[in-house]
Amino acid sequence: MRAVYRVLAYLLALEVVVQAAAIAWALFGLTTWIENGGVLDKAGIESESVVFDGVTGFMVHGLNGTLIVPALGLLFLISSFFARFAGAIAWAGAAFALVVVQVALGIFAHTVPALGMLHGAVALGLLVVALVAARKSAAPAAPATESASTGAHAAPLV
Template identity: 50%
Template structure:
């Protein structure tokens, strides 16, 4: 389960990178289209980059965050539940900021900033899963007894 936890947290971090790439792609595609004479209005269809950003951000990352939270209860990662809760909370905040930005575009800056926090926290969660299990006890080696000499 530790490896599942690590993979899920890593996939969330990768998903944030995909999000940054897809939103940049989407807007550069819009700008290129506008340079070619296209008009951006309410009838404009979303392009590949914008669609990818929406799908990954509204479906893939939230599903991975929920799975990470569930797995965290069984993975025996030190602090794993806490870090999974941080990831899940930042994903919920990210979605709320995205919807808020439609009404107040300045909130979009917080949406971008929160993405960096999510990337960092998901990366930390993945790295924590690489360490020793939470139940591992570090004891001093037993002294040899008469029977083992």
């Protein structure tokens, strides 16, 4: 089950990269479109008539952030109960908590744009937590018994 845990942790980290790439594509496409004379206003957004290279990035970012990332975070947390190594549940719990905060920030940043800064910072935190969890799941278990021949404690492999 450690392998499932590790794969889910890496997938969660990969989704953070996908999210960053999608929103960058969308914003660069939008600014290029505006610089070339495009106009964006509330009516254009509501009519969905605004089309530019990168508009799909907004859709990818929104759907990934509200569906895929939370689903992976929940599966990661569930898998942590079966991974059976020290810290598995704590790392997955931290990742899941960051996902919950991330989704909430993504929703509330539409009302309070300054929360977008925290949205980006929490994404980086999620990336780090997911990568650390994946690495910890790959580490060999430290021997817990004394060496039979010497009576000394065996040193953990590093």
